[in-house]
Amino acid sequence: MPAQTVAPSDVRAVRAFNRFYTQRIGILKRYLDTDFTLTEVRVLYELAHRPPLTARELVRDLELDAGYLSRILRRFEDKGWLARERNAEDARQHLLRLTEAGYATFAPLQQKSRDEAADLLRTVAPPARPRLIQALDTVHRLLEPPAADARRIVLRDPRPGDMGWVVQMHAELYAREYGWNSEFEALVAEIAARFLRDFDPACEKGWIAEVDGERAGCVFLVRKSATVAQLRLLALQPEARGLGLGGRLTDACIAFARDKGYRRMVLWTQANLAAARAIYASRGFVLKESVPNEAFGKKLVSETWELRL
Template identity: 30%
Template sequence: MERIQYIEKIRKFNRDYANVLGKIDQDIYNQPFPLTEARVITELHFTKGTTATEVREKLGIDRGYMSRILQKFEDDNIIAKKRSSNDQRQYSLYLTNNGEEIYNGLVENANQGVEKMIESISQPELSNLITSMENIESIFSNENPAQSNVSIRSFRAGDVGYVAHLHGILYDKTYKFGPKFEYYVMKGLAEFMINNDGGELWVVEVNGKIVGSIAITKSNDTVAQLRWFVLDENYQGLGIGKKLMETAINFCHNQGYQHVFLWTVSILETARYLYKKYNFTLTEEKSNDEWTGTKLIEERWDLDLSKVKSFD
Protein backbone atom coordinates (compact mmCIF):
# COMPACT_ATOMS: atom_id res chain seq x y z
CA MET A 1 0.00 0.00 0.00
CA GLU A 2 1.35 3.47 -0.94
CA ARG A 3 2.10 5.85 1.95
CA ILE A 4 -0.55 8.31 0.77
CA GLN A 5 -3.14 5.54 1.08
CA TYR A 6 -2.15 4.94 4.69
CA ILE A 7 -2.49 8.66 5.35
CA GLU A 8 -5.92 8.82 3.72
CA LYS A 9 -7.15 5.80 5.71
CA ILE A 10 -5.96 7.38 8.96
CA ARG A 11 -7.75 10.64 8.09
CA LYS A 12 -10.94 8.72 7.21
CA PHE A 13 -10.81 6.89 10.55
CA ASN A 14 -10.39 10.22 12.31
CA ARG A 15 -13.36 11.78 10.47
CA ASP A 16 -15.66 8.82 11.08
CA TYR A 17 -14.92 8.38 14.75
CA ALA A 18 -14.21 11.92 15.97
CA ASN A 19 -17.94 12.61 15.99
CA VAL A 20 -18.72 9.27 17.65
CA LEU A 21 -16.13 9.63 20.39
CA GLY A 22 -16.91 13.32 20.83
CA LYS A 23 -20.59 12.51 21.35
CA ILE A 24 -19.65 9.86 23.91
CA ASP A 25 -17.60 12.42 25.84
CA GLN A 26 -20.35 15.02 25.75
CA ASP A 27 -23.11 12.59 26.74
CA ILE A 28 -21.17 10.98 29.56
CA TYR A 29 -18.93 13.58 31.12
CA ASN A 30 -20.98 16.77 31.09
CA GLN A 31 -23.28 15.83 33.93
CA PRO A 32 -23.16 18.14 35.82
CA PHE A 33 -19.81 19.54 34.59
CA PRO A 34 -18.88 20.59 31.04
CA LEU A 35 -16.45 18.21 29.33
CA THR A 36 -13.35 20.38 29.80
CA GLU A 37 -14.00 20.87 33.52
CA ALA A 38 -14.56 17.14 33.97
CA ARG A 39 -11.26 16.43 32.21
CA VAL A 40 -9.44 18.84 34.54
CA ILE A 41 -10.94 17.16 37.61
CA THR A 42 -9.93 13.75 36.27
CA GLU A 43 -6.39 14.93 35.53
CA LEU A 44 -6.00 16.35 39.03
CA HIS A 45 -7.17 13.05 40.50
CA PHE A 46 -4.51 11.05 38.65
CA THR A 47 -1.65 13.57 38.84
CA LYS A 48 -1.79 14.92 42.36
CA GLY A 49 0.45 17.95 42.84
CA THR A 50 0.58 18.89 39.18
CA THR A 51 0.63 22.54 38.14
CA ALA A 52 -1.90 24.57 36.17
CA THR A 53 0.61 24.93 33.33
CA GLU A 54 1.13 21.16 33.11
CA VAL A 55 -2.61 20.47 33.05
CA ARG A 56 -3.27 23.23 30.52
CA GLU A 57 -0.54 22.04 28.15
CA LYS A 58 -1.53 18.38 28.42
CA LEU A 59 -5.23 19.01 27.80
CA GLY A 60 -4.76 21.85 25.30
CA ILE A 61 -6.79 24.42 27.24
CA ASP A 62 -6.60 28.17 26.65
CA ARG A 63 -4.69 29.99 29.39
CA GLY A 64 -7.56 32.34 30.24
CA TYR A 65 -10.14 29.55 30.27
CA MET A 66 -7.90 27.44 32.49
CA SER A 67 -7.56 30.32 34.94
CA ARG A 68 -11.34 30.74 35.14
CA ILE A 69 -11.86 26.99 35.70
CA LEU A 70 -9.37 26.90 38.56
CA GLN A 71 -10.81 30.00 40.18
CA LYS A 72 -14.29 28.44 40.04
CA PHE A 73 -12.97 25.14 41.47
CA GLU A 74 -11.22 26.97 44.30
CA ASP A 75 -14.35 28.98 45.13
CA ASP A 76 -16.42 25.75 45.18
CA ASN A 77 -13.88 23.93 47.39
CA ILE A 78 -13.06 21.43 44.64
CA ILE A 79 -9.32 22.10 44.61
CA ALA A 80 -6.62 23.27 47.01
CA LYS A 81 -3.39 25.02 46.06
CA LYS A 82 0.06 24.64 47.59
CA ARG A 83 3.07 26.66 46.49
CA SER A 84 5.40 24.44 44.46
CA SER A 85 8.70 23.59 46.14
CA ASN A 86 10.40 23.51 42.73
CA ASP A 87 9.15 26.87 41.47
CA GLN A 88 7.82 29.49 43.91
CA ARG A 89 5.89 31.09 41.04
CA GLN A 90 3.82 27.94 40.56
CA TYR A 91 1.20 26.23 42.70
CA SER A 92 0.72 22.48 43.03
CA LEU A 93 -2.95 21.52 42.66
CA TYR A 94 -4.85 18.89 44.62
CA LEU A 95 -8.46 17.79 44.78
CA THR A 96 -10.10 18.40 48.13
CA ASN A 97 -12.26 15.73 49.75
CA ASN A 98 -15.20 17.40 48.06
CA GLY A 99 -13.31 17.28 44.77
CA GLU A 100 -12.63 13.57 45.16
CA GLU A 101 -16.33 12.93 45.81
CA ILE A 102 -17.16 14.85 42.65
CA TYR A 103 -14.60 12.79 40.71
CA ASN A 104 -16.14 9.55 41.99
CA GLY A 105 -19.55 10.77 40.83
CA LEU A 106 -18.15 11.51 37.37
CA VAL A 107 -16.68 8.01 37.21
CA GLU A 108 -20.01 6.45 38.17
CA ASN A 109 -21.82 8.47 35.49
CA ALA A 110 -19.14 7.56 32.96
CA ASN A 111 -19.35 3.85 33.74
CA GLN A 112 -23.12 3.89 33.39
CA GLY A 113 -22.84 5.75 30.10
CA VAL A 114 -20.29 3.38 28.62
CA GLU A 115 -22.28 0.36 29.83
CA LYS A 116 -25.31 1.68 27.96
CA MET A 117 -23.21 2.37 24.87
CA ILE A 118 -21.82 -1.18 24.64
CA GLU A 119 -24.91 -3.13 25.70
CA SER A 120 -25.71 -4.14 22.11
CA ILE A 121 -22.13 -5.23 21.32
CA SER A 122 -21.42 -8.98 21.50
CA GLN A 123 -18.62 -10.30 23.71
CA PRO A 124 -16.35 -11.27 20.76
CA GLU A 125 -16.90 -7.85 19.17
CA LEU A 126 -16.21 -6.13 22.47
CA SER A 127 -12.96 -8.06 22.95
CA ASN A 128 -11.90 -7.13 19.43
CA LEU A 129 -12.80 -3.47 20.07
CA ILE A 130 -10.72 -3.30 23.25
CA THR A 131 -7.75 -5.01 21.58
CA SER A 132 -7.89 -2.50 18.73
CA MET A 133 -8.07 0.41 21.16
CA GLU A 134 -5.09 -0.94 23.11
CA ASN A 135 -3.10 -1.35 19.89
CA ILE A 136 -3.77 2.25 18.84
CA GLU A 137 -2.92 3.52 22.32
CA SER A 138 0.30 1.51 22.41
CA ILE A 139 1.49 2.69 18.99
CA PHE A 140 0.95 6.37 19.84
CA SER A 141 2.41 6.17 23.34
CA ASN A 142 5.82 5.68 24.91
CA GLU A 143 4.90 1.99 25.35
CA ASN A 144 5.47 1.28 21.67
CA PRO A 145 6.93 -2.28 21.56
CA ALA A 146 9.92 -1.02 19.56
CA GLN A 147 10.91 1.10 22.59
CA SER A 148 10.04 -1.46 25.25
CA ASN A 149 12.01 -3.81 27.44
CA VAL A 150 12.30 -7.21 25.74
CA SER A 151 13.55 -10.22 27.71
CA ILE A 152 13.76 -13.95 27.00
CA ARG A 153 13.72 -16.44 29.86
CA SER A 154 13.18 -20.14 30.53
CA PHE A 155 9.63 -21.15 31.33
CA ARG A 156 8.33 -21.35 34.86
CA ALA A 157 5.06 -22.29 36.57
CA GLY A 158 2.05 -20.99 34.67
CA ASP A 159 3.89 -20.22 31.43
CA VAL A 160 3.06 -23.41 29.53
CA GLY A 161 -0.67 -22.73 29.66
CA TYR A 162 -0.07 -19.25 28.32
CA VAL A 163 2.03 -20.62 25.45
CA ALA A 164 -0.93 -22.83 24.49
CA HIS A 165 -3.20 -19.78 24.77
CA LEU A 166 -1.00 -17.77 22.41
CA HIS A 167 -1.10 -20.56 19.81
CA GLY A 168 -4.86 -20.94 20.10
CA ILE A 169 -5.59 -17.22 19.76
CA LEU A 170 -3.14 -16.54 16.92
CA TYR A 171 -3.96 -19.53 14.76
CA ASP A 172 -7.71 -19.22 15.22
CA LYS A 173 -7.82 -15.46 14.58
CA THR A 174 -5.35 -15.30 11.69
CA TYR A 175 -5.48 -18.71 10.02
CA LYS A 176 -8.83 -20.18 11.17
CA PHE A 177 -7.27 -23.28 12.70
CA GLY A 178 -9.78 -25.32 14.67
CA PRO A 179 -9.78 -27.02 18.09
CA LYS A 180 -7.87 -30.07 16.82
CA PHE A 181 -4.82 -27.90 16.29
CA GLU A 182 -5.10 -26.48 19.81
CA TYR A 183 -5.41 -30.02 21.16
CA TYR A 184 -2.27 -30.99 19.21
CA VAL A 185 -0.36 -28.08 20.79
CA MET A 186 -1.60 -28.78 24.32
CA LYS A 187 -0.90 -32.51 24.03
CA GLY A 188 2.71 -31.84 23.03
CA LEU A 189 3.20 -29.29 25.78
CA ALA A 190 1.77 -31.67 28.39
CA GLU A 191 4.20 -34.38 27.27
CA PHE A 192 7.06 -31.87 27.44
CA MET A 193 6.18 -30.99 31.04
CA ILE A 194 6.33 -34.66 32.01
CA ASN A 195 9.70 -35.19 30.33
CA ASN A 196 11.78 -32.28 29.08
CA ASP A 197 15.17 -33.99 29.36
CA GLY A 198 17.53 -32.51 26.79
CA GLY A 199 15.11 -29.72 25.94
CA GLU A 200 14.04 -26.25 27.01
CA LEU A 201 11.13 -23.86 26.54
CA TRP A 202 11.60 -20.09 26.51
CA VAL A 203 9.09 -17.27 26.65
CA VAL A 204 9.70 -13.71 25.53
CA GLU A 205 8.32 -10.85 27.60
CA VAL A 206 7.74 -7.24 26.57
CA ASN A 207 7.42 -5.03 29.64
CA GLY A 208 6.61 -8.13 31.67
CA LYS A 209 3.93 -9.43 29.29
CA ILE A 210 4.46 -12.80 27.59
CA VAL A 211 4.15 -12.29 23.83
CA GLY A 212 5.86 -15.35 22.34
CA SER A 213 7.77 -18.58 22.83
CA ILE A 214 10.14 -21.12 21.31
CA ALA A 215 11.30 -24.57 22.45
CA ILE A 216 13.78 -27.34 21.77
CA THR A 217 12.90 -30.97 22.46
CA LYS A 218 15.15 -34.01 22.25
CA SER A 219 14.54 -36.42 19.37
CA ASN A 220 17.65 -38.53 20.02
CA ASP A 221 21.17 -37.96 21.31
CA THR A 222 22.25 -36.01 18.23
CA VAL A 223 18.97 -34.64 16.84
CA ALA A 224 16.69 -31.98 18.32
CA GLN A 225 13.31 -30.62 17.28
CA LEU A 226 12.37 -26.93 17.32
CA ARG A 227 8.78 -26.48 18.51
CA TRP A 228 6.16 -23.97 19.72
CA PHE A 229 7.67 -21.00 17.93
CA VAL A 230 4.97 -18.33 18.21
CA LEU A 231 4.88 -14.54 18.45
CA ASP A 232 1.96 -12.19 19.03
CA GLU A 233 1.38 -10.42 15.70
CA ASN A 234 1.40 -7.03 17.43
CA TYR A 235 5.11 -7.56 18.18
CA GLN A 236 6.29 -8.88 14.83
CA GLY A 237 8.84 -6.96 12.82
CA LEU A 238 10.82 -5.91 15.92
CA GLY A 239 13.59 -8.53 15.75
CA ILE A 240 12.06 -10.65 18.53
CA GLY A 241 11.68 -13.74 16.31
CA LYS A 242 15.38 -13.50 15.44
CA LYS A 243 16.32 -13.38 19.13
CA LEU A 244 14.17 -16.42 19.88
CA MET A 245 15.67 -18.39 17.00
CA GLU A 246 19.22 -17.61 18.07
CA THR A 247 18.42 -18.57 21.67
CA ALA A 248 17.21 -21.98 20.47
CA ILE A 249 20.17 -22.59 18.14
CA ASN A 250 22.66 -21.60 20.88
CA PHE A 251 21.02 -24.14 23.18
CA CYS A 252 21.36 -26.87 20.53
CA HIS A 253 25.07 -26.16 20.23
CA ASN A 254 25.54 -26.18 23.99
CA GLN A 255 23.73 -29.53 24.27
CA GLY A 256 25.94 -31.07 21.59
CA TYR A 257 23.18 -31.66 19.05
CA GLN A 258 24.36 -32.09 15.47
CA HIS A 259 21.03 -31.59 13.75
CA VAL A 260 17.72 -29.82 14.40
CA PHE A 261 14.44 -30.00 12.50
CA LEU A 262 10.98 -28.46 12.71
CA TRP A 263 7.50 -28.84 11.26
CA THR A 264 5.50 -25.91 9.96
CA VAL A 265 2.85 -25.19 7.32
CA SER A 266 3.38 -23.54 3.96
CA ILE A 267 1.09 -20.56 4.69
CA LEU A 268 3.36 -19.22 7.46
CA GLU A 269 5.45 -17.05 5.16
CA THR A 270 7.11 -14.92 7.85
CA ALA A 271 8.32 -17.98 9.78
CA ARG A 272 9.48 -19.73 6.58
CA TYR A 273 11.53 -16.65 5.66
CA LEU A 274 13.24 -16.81 9.06
CA TYR A 275 13.98 -20.52 8.69
CA LYS A 276 15.63 -19.89 5.31
CA LYS A 277 17.66 -17.06 6.84
CA TYR A 278 19.12 -19.47 9.39
CA ASN A 279 19.96 -22.08 6.72
CA PHE A 280 17.10 -24.49 7.37
CA THR A 281 16.24 -26.51 4.27
CA LEU A 282 12.81 -27.77 3.22
CA THR A 283 13.09 -31.57 3.17
CA GLU A 284 9.56 -33.02 3.29
CA GLU A 285 5.94 -32.13 2.59
CA LYS A 286 2.66 -33.80 3.53
CA SER A 287 -1.01 -32.79 3.38
CA ASN A 288 -3.13 -31.99 6.42
CA ASP A 289 -6.92 -31.52 6.33
CA GLU A 290 -7.60 -31.78 10.08
CA TRP A 291 -6.78 -28.33 11.43
CA THR A 292 -8.72 -25.95 9.18
CA GLY A 293 -11.19 -28.12 7.26
CA THR A 294 -9.25 -27.31 4.09
CA LYS A 295 -6.05 -28.79 2.75
CA LEU A 296 -2.84 -27.54 4.34
CA ILE A 297 0.69 -28.46 3.37
CA GLU A 298 2.86 -29.39 6.34
CA GLU A 299 6.58 -28.92 5.80
CA ARG A 300 9.63 -30.34 7.50
CA TRP A 301 12.68 -28.10 7.61
CA ASP A 302 16.13 -29.39 8.64
CA LEU A 303 19.34 -27.71 9.73
CA ASP A 304 22.84 -29.16 9.92
CA LEU A 305 24.17 -27.36 12.99
CA SER A 306 27.72 -27.54 11.65
CA LYS A 307 26.63 -24.91 9.11
CA VAL A 308 25.55 -22.43 11.78
CA LYS A 309 27.75 -21.03 14.52
CA SER A 310 26.61 -20.07 17.98
CA PHE A 311 25.42 -16.49 18.41
CA ASP A 312 26.91 -14.17 21.01
Protein backbone atom coordinates in the same frame (compact mmCIF):
# COMPACT_ATOMS: atom_id res chain seq x y z
CA MET B 1 -0.58 1.95 5.54
CA PRO B 2 -4.15 1.13 4.44
CA ALA B 3 -6.94 1.81 6.90
CA GLN B 4 -7.82 -1.19 9.03
CA THR B 5 -11.41 -2.38 8.98
CA VAL B 6 -13.21 -2.35 12.32
CA ALA B 7 -16.13 -4.61 13.11
CA PRO B 8 -19.37 -2.76 14.01
CA SER B 9 -19.69 -4.98 17.09
CA ASP B 10 -16.27 -3.78 18.29
CA VAL B 11 -17.31 -0.16 17.81
CA ARG B 12 -20.49 -0.79 19.83
CA ALA B 13 -18.45 -2.41 22.60
CA VAL B 14 -16.11 0.60 22.88
CA ARG B 15 -19.01 3.07 22.89
CA ALA B 16 -20.86 1.04 25.52
CA PHE B 17 -17.80 1.04 27.76
CA ASN B 18 -17.34 4.79 27.24
CA ARG B 19 -20.93 5.42 28.35
CA PHE B 20 -20.52 3.19 31.39
CA TYR B 21 -17.19 4.60 32.50
CA THR B 22 -17.91 8.30 31.97
CA GLN B 23 -21.06 7.94 34.04
CA ARG B 24 -19.26 5.89 36.71
CA ILE B 25 -16.55 8.52 37.28
CA GLY B 26 -18.97 11.43 37.07
CA ILE B 27 -17.40 13.05 34.04
CA LEU B 28 -20.81 14.20 32.79
CA LYS B 29 -21.11 16.52 35.81
CA ARG B 30 -18.84 19.33 36.92
CA TYR B 31 -15.53 17.82 37.93
CA LEU B 32 -15.85 16.15 41.34
CA ASP B 33 -18.86 18.37 42.15
CA THR B 34 -16.68 21.50 41.94
CA ASP B 35 -16.88 24.59 39.75
CA PHE B 36 -14.17 23.20 37.46
CA THR B 37 -14.52 21.34 34.20
CA LEU B 38 -12.40 18.25 33.59
CA THR B 39 -10.31 20.18 31.06
CA GLU B 40 -9.60 22.98 33.52
CA VAL B 41 -8.41 20.53 36.15
CA ARG B 42 -6.22 18.77 33.59
CA VAL B 43 -4.60 22.09 32.70
CA LEU B 44 -4.03 22.77 36.41
CA TYR B 45 -2.50 19.31 36.75
CA GLU B 46 -0.02 19.93 33.94
CA LEU B 47 0.96 23.31 35.34
CA ALA B 48 1.40 21.84 38.83
CA HIS B 49 3.49 18.84 37.79
CA ARG B 50 5.72 20.22 35.05
CA PRO B 51 8.36 22.96 34.85
CA PRO B 52 7.11 26.28 33.45
CA LEU B 53 5.84 25.64 29.93
CA THR B 54 4.26 27.53 27.05
CA ALA B 55 0.66 27.65 25.95
CA ARG B 56 1.78 26.09 22.68
CA GLU B 57 3.09 23.05 24.57
CA LEU B 58 -0.22 22.69 26.42
CA VAL B 59 -2.15 22.88 23.15
CA ARG B 60 0.07 20.19 21.66
CA ASP B 61 0.24 17.83 24.63
CA LEU B 62 -3.44 18.05 25.64
CA GLU B 63 -4.70 18.35 22.04
CA LEU B 64 -6.75 21.42 22.93
CA ASP B 65 -8.16 24.17 20.77
CA ALA B 66 -5.88 27.20 21.19
CA GLY B 67 -8.78 29.60 21.68
CA TYR B 68 -10.38 27.37 24.32
CA LEU B 69 -7.09 27.08 26.21
CA SER B 70 -6.61 30.85 26.01
CA ARG B 71 -9.95 31.39 27.75
CA ILE B 72 -9.02 28.93 30.49
CA LEU B 73 -5.66 30.59 31.07
CA ARG B 74 -7.28 34.02 31.17
CA ARG B 75 -9.66 32.81 33.88
CA PHE B 76 -6.77 31.38 35.89
CA GLU B 77 -4.92 34.69 35.63
CA ASP B 78 -7.97 36.65 36.73
CA LYS B 79 -8.21 34.40 39.80
CA GLY B 80 -4.55 34.93 40.60
CA TRP B 81 -3.66 31.26 40.04
CA LEU B 82 -1.41 31.71 37.01
CA ALA B 83 1.67 33.82 36.33
CA ARG B 84 3.44 34.42 33.03
CA GLU B 85 7.14 35.05 32.66
CA ARG B 86 9.31 35.86 29.67
CA ASN B 87 10.78 32.90 27.84
CA ALA B 88 14.51 33.54 27.54
CA GLU B 89 14.74 31.18 24.56
CA ASP B 90 11.85 32.71 22.60
CA ALA B 91 10.68 36.24 23.40
CA ARG B 92 7.44 35.62 21.50
CA GLN B 93 6.39 32.96 24.00
CA HIS B 94 5.63 33.26 27.71
CA LEU B 95 6.26 30.53 30.24
CA LEU B 96 3.27 29.61 32.40
CA ARG B 97 3.48 28.59 36.04
CA LEU B 98 1.11 28.29 38.97
CA THR B 99 1.27 30.84 41.75
CA GLU B 100 1.08 29.87 45.40
CA ALA B 101 -2.64 30.56 45.20
CA GLY B 102 -2.81 28.27 42.17
CA TYR B 103 -1.12 25.42 44.02
CA ALA B 104 -3.43 26.00 47.00
CA THR B 105 -6.42 25.76 44.67
CA PHE B 106 -5.19 22.62 42.94
CA ALA B 107 -4.12 20.64 46.04
CA PRO B 108 -7.64 19.82 47.35
CA LEU B 109 -8.76 18.92 43.82
CA GLN B 110 -5.91 16.43 43.52
CA GLN B 111 -6.68 14.93 46.93
CA LYS B 112 -10.36 14.64 46.08
CA SER B 113 -9.46 12.88 42.85
CA ARG B 114 -7.31 10.41 44.78
CA ASP B 115 -10.14 9.81 47.25
CA GLU B 116 -12.62 9.23 44.41
CA ALA B 117 -10.27 6.70 42.80
CA ALA B 118 -9.83 4.91 46.13
CA ASP B 119 -13.60 4.80 46.64
CA LEU B 120 -14.02 3.31 43.16
CA LEU B 121 -11.43 0.62 43.90
CA ARG B 122 -13.14 -0.23 47.18
CA THR B 123 -16.14 -1.48 45.17
CA VAL B 124 -13.87 -4.21 43.78
CA ALA B 125 -12.95 -7.17 45.99
CA PRO B 126 -9.23 -7.00 46.95
CA PRO B 127 -8.34 -10.32 45.22
CA ALA B 128 -9.80 -8.96 41.97
CA ARG B 129 -8.06 -5.57 42.04
CA PRO B 130 -4.81 -6.79 40.41
CA ARG B 131 -6.90 -8.00 37.44
CA LEU B 132 -8.55 -4.59 37.16
CA ILE B 133 -5.22 -2.73 37.31
CA GLN B 134 -3.72 -5.13 34.76
CA ALA B 135 -6.70 -4.62 32.45
CA LEU B 136 -6.36 -0.83 32.72
CA ASP B 137 -2.66 -1.09 31.94
CA THR B 138 -3.42 -3.30 28.95
CA VAL B 139 -5.90 -0.77 27.55
CA HIS B 140 -3.34 2.00 28.03
CA ARG B 141 -0.55 0.11 26.29
CA LEU B 142 -2.71 -1.05 23.38
CA LEU B 143 -4.11 2.41 22.68
CA GLU B 144 -0.77 4.15 23.21
CA PRO B 145 2.03 1.60 22.74
CA PRO B 146 5.51 2.72 23.78
CA ALA B 147 8.24 3.01 21.18
CA ALA B 148 9.82 -0.31 20.24
CA ASP B 149 13.13 0.60 21.91
CA ALA B 150 11.29 1.39 25.14
CA ARG B 151 9.53 -1.97 25.43
CA ARG B 152 10.65 -4.23 28.27
CA ILE B 153 11.37 -7.62 26.67
CA VAL B 154 12.30 -10.71 28.68
CA LEU B 155 12.86 -14.33 27.61
CA ARG B 156 12.32 -16.54 30.64
CA ASP B 157 11.82 -20.18 31.59
CA PRO B 158 8.25 -21.53 31.64
CA ARG B 159 6.41 -21.36 34.96
CA PRO B 160 3.38 -23.24 36.27
CA GLY B 161 0.36 -22.23 34.18
CA ASP B 162 2.41 -21.16 31.15
CA MET B 163 1.79 -24.34 29.17
CA GLY B 164 -1.96 -23.91 29.45
CA TRP B 165 -1.52 -20.40 28.08
CA VAL B 166 0.66 -21.77 25.24
CA VAL B 167 -2.14 -24.12 24.19
CA GLN B 168 -4.82 -21.44 24.45
CA MET B 169 -2.74 -18.86 22.58
CA HIS B 170 -1.97 -21.22 19.71
CA ALA B 171 -5.57 -22.41 19.42
CA GLU B 172 -7.07 -18.91 19.42
CA LEU B 173 -4.40 -17.40 17.17
CA TYR B 174 -4.51 -20.04 14.44
CA ALA B 175 -8.29 -20.32 14.50
CA ARG B 176 -8.63 -16.56 14.09
CA GLU B 177 -5.91 -16.04 11.48
CA TYR B 178 -6.03 -19.29 9.50
CA GLY B 179 -9.32 -20.96 10.36
CA TRP B 180 -7.68 -24.06 11.83
CA ASN B 181 -9.99 -26.30 13.84
CA SER B 182 -9.70 -28.08 17.18
CA GLU B 183 -7.38 -30.74 15.73
CA PHE B 184 -4.61 -28.17 15.96
CA GLU B 185 -5.45 -27.34 19.58
CA ALA B 186 -5.30 -31.06 20.36
CA LEU B 187 -1.89 -31.35 18.70
CA VAL B 188 -0.49 -28.39 20.65
CA ALA B 189 -1.92 -29.82 23.88
CA GLU B 190 -0.22 -33.15 23.17
CA ILE B 191 3.13 -31.46 22.48
CA ALA B 192 2.81 -29.36 25.64
CA ALA B 193 1.87 -32.37 27.77
CA ARG B 194 4.80 -34.38 26.39
CA PHE B 195 7.18 -31.52 27.12
CA LEU B 196 6.00 -31.30 30.74
CA ARG B 197 5.94 -35.05 31.27
CA ASP B 198 9.25 -35.95 29.63
CA PHE B 199 11.23 -32.72 30.07
CA ASP B 200 14.99 -33.23 30.38
CA PRO B 201 16.69 -29.96 31.44
CA ALA B 202 20.08 -31.34 30.39
CA CYS B 203 19.15 -31.22 26.70
CA GLU B 204 15.78 -29.47 26.37
CA LYS B 205 14.49 -26.00 27.11
CA GLY B 206 11.47 -23.73 26.70
CA TRP B 207 11.21 -19.95 26.56
CA ILE B 208 8.31 -17.64 27.33
CA ALA B 209 8.69 -14.14 25.89
CA GLU B 210 7.27 -11.28 27.94
CA VAL B 211 6.73 -7.76 26.68
CA ASP B 212 6.18 -5.17 29.42
CA GLY B 213 5.37 -7.96 31.87
CA GLU B 214 2.78 -9.69 29.64
CA ARG B 215 3.24 -13.09 28.00
CA ALA B 216 3.70 -12.45 24.30
CA GLY B 217 5.31 -15.51 22.70
CA CYS B 218 6.97 -18.88 23.16
CA VAL B 219 9.24 -21.52 21.66
CA PHE B 220 10.55 -24.92 22.75
CA LEU B 221 13.56 -27.04 21.89
CA VAL B 222 13.23 -30.79 22.45
CA ARG B 223 15.49 -33.79 21.95
CA LYS B 224 14.67 -35.79 18.82
CA SER B 225 17.78 -37.95 19.00
CA ALA B 226 21.24 -37.78 20.51
CA THR B 227 22.39 -35.52 17.69
CA VAL B 228 19.17 -33.87 16.50
CA ALA B 229 17.11 -31.19 18.27
CA GLN B 230 13.61 -30.12 17.23
CA LEU B 231 12.21 -26.60 17.41
CA ARG B 232 8.55 -26.58 18.38
CA LEU B 233 5.64 -24.20 19.01
CA LEU B 234 7.15 -20.90 17.94
CA ALA B 235 4.35 -18.32 18.16
CA LEU B 236 3.79 -14.65 18.95
CA GLN B 237 0.78 -12.65 19.98
CA PRO B 238 -0.18 -10.18 17.20
CA GLU B 239 0.59 -7.13 19.36
CA ALA B 240 4.16 -8.42 19.89
CA ARG B 241 5.00 -8.62 16.22
CA GLY B 242 7.49 -6.22 14.71
CA LEU B 243 9.77 -6.28 17.78
CA GLY B 244 12.13 -8.96 16.47
CA LEU B 245 10.86 -11.43 19.07
CA GLY B 246 10.43 -14.33 16.65
CA GLY B 247 14.06 -14.05 15.66
CA ARG B 248 15.22 -13.75 19.27
CA LEU B 249 13.31 -16.87 20.28
CA THR B 250 14.70 -18.81 17.32
CA ASP B 251 18.24 -17.59 18.07
CA ALA B 252 17.85 -18.73 21.68
CA CYS B 253 16.99 -22.23 20.44
CA ILE B 254 19.95 -22.33 18.07
CA ALA B 255 22.39 -21.14 20.73
CA PHE B 256 21.11 -23.71 23.23
CA ALA B 257 21.31 -26.54 20.68
CA ARG B 258 24.89 -25.67 19.81
CA ASP B 259 25.84 -25.41 23.47
CA LYS B 260 24.43 -28.89 24.11
CA GLY B 261 26.34 -30.44 21.23
CA TYR B 262 23.51 -31.15 18.81
CA ARG B 263 24.59 -31.45 15.18
CA ARG B 264 21.30 -30.60 13.52
CA MET B 265 18.04 -28.80 14.24
CA VAL B 266 14.82 -29.69 12.51
CA LEU B 267 11.33 -28.21 12.56
CA TRP B 268 7.94 -28.91 11.04
CA THR B 269 5.74 -26.10 9.77
CA GLN B 270 3.20 -25.20 7.10
CA ALA B 271 3.89 -23.42 3.80
CA ASN B 272 1.32 -20.66 4.52
CA LEU B 273 3.11 -19.49 7.69
CA ALA B 274 5.16 -16.94 5.77
CA ALA B 275 6.51 -14.93 8.72
CA ALA B 276 7.86 -18.01 10.50
CA ARG B 277 9.36 -19.39 7.28
CA ALA B 278 11.18 -16.09 6.71
CA ILE B 279 12.73 -16.30 10.19
CA TYR B 280 13.90 -19.87 9.59
CA ALA B 281 15.37 -19.06 6.18
CA SER B 282 17.21 -16.02 7.53
CA ARG B 283 18.87 -18.23 10.18
CA GLY B 284 20.13 -20.73 7.62
CA PHE B 285 17.43 -23.38 7.84
CA VAL B 286 16.94 -25.25 4.56
CA LEU B 287 13.63 -26.64 3.31
CA LYS B 288 14.13 -30.42 3.06
CA GLU B 289 10.63 -31.75 2.35
CA SER B 290 7.27 -30.39 1.24
CA VAL B 291 4.15 -32.59 1.41
CA PRO B 292 0.54 -31.59 0.51
CA ASN B 293 -1.90 -32.83 3.11
CA GLU B 294 -5.19 -32.14 4.84
CA ALA B 295 -4.93 -31.09 8.48
CA PHE B 296 -6.72 -28.90 10.97
CA GLY B 297 -9.73 -28.66 8.64
CA LYS B 298 -7.70 -27.18 5.75
CA LYS B 299 -5.75 -28.26 2.70
CA LEU B 300 -2.15 -27.46 3.63
CA VAL B 301 1.42 -28.09 2.56
CA SER B 302 3.51 -29.41 5.42
CA GLU B 303 7.22 -28.63 5.39
CA THR B 304 10.29 -29.99 7.14
CA TRP B 305 13.23 -27.59 7.58
CA GLU B 306 16.75 -28.40 8.77
CA LEU B 307 19.74 -26.46 10.10
CA ARG B 308 23.21 -27.96 10.35
CA LEU B 309 24.90 -26.74 13.49
